[in-house]
Amino acid sequence: xxxxxxxxxxxxxxxxxxxxxxxxxxxxxxxxxxxxxxxxxxxxxxxxxxxxxxxxxxxxxxxxxxxxxxxxxxxxxxxxxxxxxxxxxxxxxxxxxxxxxxxxxxxxxxxxxxxxxxxxxxxxxxxxxxxxxxxxxxxxxxxxxxxxxxxxxxxxxxxxxxxxxxxxxxxxxxxxxxxxxxxxxxxxxxxxxxxx
Numbered sequence: 306x307x308x309x310x311x312x313x314x315x316x317x318x319x320x321x322x323x324x325x326x327x328x329x330x331x332x333x334x335x336x337x338x339x340x341x342x343x344x345x346x347x348x349x350x351x352x353x354x355x356x357x358x359x360x361x362x363x364x365x366x367x368x369x370x371x372x373x374x375x376x377x378x379x380x381x382x383x384x385x386x387x388x389x390x391x392x393x394x395x396x397x398x399x400x401x402x403x404x405x406x407x408x409x410x411x412x413x414x415x416x417x418x419x420x421x422x423x424x425x426x427x428x429x430x431x432x433x434x435x436x437x438x439x440x441x442x443x444x445x446x447x448x449x450x451x452x453x454x455x456x457x458x459x460x461x462x463x464x465x466x467x468x469x470x471x472x473x474x475x476x477x478x479x480x481x482x483x484x485x486x487x488x489x490x491x492x493x494x495x496x497x498x499x500x501x
Contacts, residue, residue, distance in 0.1 A: 306338030306358075311380025311406060313346060317429035318380075318436065320350040326437060332356040332378075335370060371399035376436055379405040382426045387411070397457040402449040404435045420449060420456040 306312050315332060322328040332355060334343070340358045347353045362370055371377055377396035381387050387410040396403040405411050406426040417423040422439055424431035439446055472480040 306334065306336050306340055306343060307385075308339075309382050309385035310336075310338075311378075311382055311385075311426070311432075312339075312343050314380045314382075314427060314429045314432055315378050316343060316346050316350055316352060316356065318378075318433040319352050319355060321430060321433040322436060323352060323355060326433070328437060328440070330355070330436070330440075333359060333370070333374065335359045335362050335367075337361050367395050368399050371396055371401045374401055376439060377401050377403040378432070378436075379403055379411070380426070380432055381406050381408050381411075383408055394457065394460065397453040397460070400450045400453040402439055402446055404432060404439065406432075414460060415456075418445060418449070420452045422449070 312334065315334070319330065319332045322330050332352075334340070334356060337360055340360070344353070344358060347356045359370075377392065377399075379390065379392055379396075381390075383406075385408070387408050393403060393405065393411070402421065404422045404424065405415060407417075407423045408426055411421075412423060415421045415423060422435035424435050439449070472483055
C-alpha cells in the first residue's frame with residue numbers, strides 16, 4: 306500500500322462518492338504497506354467508518370474477496386512501474402468488473418467500457434465517476450463482467466516458460482521458427498525492404 310499504487314486516490318474517490326454523490330459504498334483495502342498513513346488519511350477525509358484495511362490476504366482467499374465485491378479498484382499511478390498485475394487477472398477470474406487507471410501498462414491491453422472502466426491515473430474524481438457509472442448502469446456492469454473470460458485469455462502469454470526454454474535450448478530452425486510464430490510480437494511483424 307503506497308501512494309504510487311493509488312491508495313490515496315481510492316480514499317479520495319470514496320469521499321467523493323459518499324459526500325458529493327451520497328452513494329452508499331464501502332472500500333476494502335487489501336495488502337500491506339503504509340496502512341497507518343492511509344488510516345489517518347481516511348480519518349482526515351471523514352470516511353474512516355466506510356473503509357477497512359484487511360492487510361495481507363492469503364492467495365487462496367483472494368478470489369472470494371473479489372467475488373464478494375461489486376468492483377475491484379486498480380488505481381496505480383504512472384510513477385509506479387507496473388506490469389500486468391495479478392489483481393487484474395484475479396478480478397477477471399472472479400468476473401468482478403475492474404476500475405483501472407489508464408497506466409500505460411494497462412491502457413494498451415484494456416478498453417474503456419468494454420472490459421474495464423479506465424480513468425486517468427491520479428484523478429480521484431474520474432475514478433469516482435467510473436465507479437458510479439458502473440454501479441448505476443446494470444447493462445454496462447453485466448457487459449464488462451461477461452467479457453472477463455475472453456479478456457483473461459487475451460492477456461495470457463502465448464508461450465509457456467518451459468516451452469520457451471526448451472525451444473531456445475534446442476536452437477533448431479524449426480524450434481526458433483515456432484518461437485517466432487508464438488511470440489507476443491508475432492502480430493506486429495513488419496518487414497523492411499530487402500530484409501526477411
